[in-house]
Amino acid sequence: MQIGITGLPFSGKTTIFNALTSAQAKTGDFSLGKKEPNRAKIKVPDPRVYDLSKLYNPKKITPAEIEYIDVGGLVKEVKEKASEAEFLAHLRDTDLLLQVVRVFEDPNIPHPEGKVDFKRDITNFEFEMILLDSDQIEKRIKRLEKEIASTKSEQGKREFELLAKCKGFLDKEIPLRDFDFSEDEQKLLRGYSFLSLKPQLVILNIGEDDIKKREILEKEIGQFLKHKKTSVSSVCGKLEMELLQLEEKDREAFMEDLGIERKALDRIIDLSYKLLGLISFFTCNQNEVKAWTIPSGTVALRAAGVVHSDMEKGFIKAEVINYNKLKELGSVQKAKEKGELRLEGKDYVVKDGDVIFFRFNV
Numbered sequence: 001m002q003i004g005i006t007g008l009p010f011s012g013k014t015t016i017f018n019a020l021t022s023a024q025a026k027t028g029d030f031s032l033g034k035k036e037p038n039r040a041k042i043k044v045p046d047p048r049v050y051d052l053s054k055l056y057n058p059k060k061i062t063p064a065e066i067e068y069i070d071v072g073g074l075v076k077e078v079k080e081k082a083s084e085a086e087f088l089a090h091l092r093d094t095d096l097l098l099q100v101v102r103v104f105e106d107p108n109i110p111h112p113e114g115k116v117d118f119k120r121d122i123t124n125f126e127f128e129m130i131l132l133d134s135d136q137i138e139k140r141i142k143r144l145e146k147e148i149a150s151t152k153s154e155q156g157k158r159e160f161e162l163l164a165k166c167k168g169f170l171d172k173e174i175p176l177r178d179f180d181f182s183e184d185e186q187k188l189l190r191g192y193s194f195l196s197l198k199p200q201l202v203i204l205n206i207g208e209d210d211i212k213k214r215e216i217l218e219k220e221i222g223q224f225l226k227h228k229k230t231s232v233s234s235v236c237g238k239l240e241m242e243l244l245q246l247e248e249k250d251r252e253a254f255m256e257d258l259g260i261e262r263k264a265l266d267r268i269i270d271l272s273y274k275l276l277g278l279i280s281f282f283t284c285n286q287n288e289v290k291a292w293t294i295p296s297g298t299v300a301l302r303a304a305g306v307v308h309s310d311m312e313k314g315f316i317k318a319e320v321i322n323y324n325k326l327k328e329l330g331s332v333q334k335a336k337e338k339g340e341l342r343l344e345g346k347d348y349v350v351k352d353g354d355v356i357f358f359r360f361n362v
């Protein structure tokens with residue numbers, strides 16, 4: 001999974017990138033015009049993978065991974081530098097946009113719009129994404145018109161109609177993720193990676209003084225955000241970055257003092273999975289215990305294919321037990337004795353936390 005971090009200059013993107021990934025990218029250096037974004041992969045800190053590993057003592061433990069890309073923001077200066085294409089290229093492959101919005105007040109740090117006003121920034125950001133998608137569609141539509149005139153392609157016509165429909169939404173300033181496209185439409189749209197179609201996680205970068213009113217703030221912004229597949233959370237970027245420099249035991253005391261219940265990373269990962277509609281299942285043996293990430297609603301046959309194409313081709317059955325049940329019983333052997341290791345067919349809908357042993361034949 002790839003998550004793109006974006007937002008206005010000096011909103012704290014790199015600070016939050018560091019807090020999420022334990023990277024040590026330089027903050028406070030104006031990143032405008034910088035060519036390469038900061039990138040880092042993290043292992044999803046899902047305690048279930050490590051718990052299962054205790055049962056199997058495997059040679060290898062493989063948690064799921066998320067890559068964070070600190071892309072920077074798209075602002076007037078960047079556009080003038082014609083870096084728009086670069087900005088888009090970096091965000092193209094991301095599954096989710098993490099929009100960092102400055103809430104913290106600090107007279108020493110300039111705000112590109114003059115003063116802190118996070119509702120304005122959120123609204124402007126959405127509008128920027130809509131404009132970028134709109135530009136892209138206009139260009140494509142022009143080319144398609146010529147193509148259809150000469151080839152009379154049916155596929156071209158369908159694409160044209162769909163893009164015209166999207167353009168209609170965008171002209172009304174509605175992001176594309178507000179619409180439920182059919183499966184065929186989604187397929188056609190996939191190649192474009194429209195920005196307003198990507199799920200969005202708004203991260204309010206709050207100051208230390210705001211920690212106490214974090215819930216009120218999140219609720220207020222939650223009600224302000226009117227679009228689908230859009231969530232909000234708040235992070236005190238600077239503090240979270242400092243937290244990482246502490247020893248584990250000091251960290252907990254520090255967090256308690258400040259009233260921080262969970263690390264930003266843990267909250268953001270949970271929200272990201274929810275926004276993207278993703279769940280985890282596990283495969284376990286003496287060689288490897290591994291977490292797999294799939295869309296919720298995936299059937300056993302498809303899940304097998306995620307692990308290995310041979311498993312999908314030669315699928316016979318899936319032996320399934322949920323992590324919670326397995327933990328309660330203590331071992332797969334016990335689960336078998338108690339008849340808790342279920343035999344499921346190819347249409348079984350995999351649940352979050354399922355431990356699956358695929359039976360297959362190639």
Ligand SMILES: Nc1nc2c(ncn2[C@@H]2O[C@H](COP(=O)(O)OP(=O)(O)OP(=O)(O)O)[C@@H](O)[C@H]2O)c(=O)[nH]1
Nearest residue numbers: 009010011012013014015027028030031104106238
């Ligand atoms: N007071 C305060 N300062 C912060 C906070 N978060 C970030 N900063 C400071 O704001 C400045 C900008 O932070 P960065 O993380 O570099 O911001 P950015 O969005 O990556 O900036 P660009 O990449 O230049 O667009 C740095 O000096 C940070 O130390 C915060 O929560 N409170």
Ligand SMILES: [Mg+2]
Nearest residue numbers: 013014027031
């Ligand atoms: Mg930066």
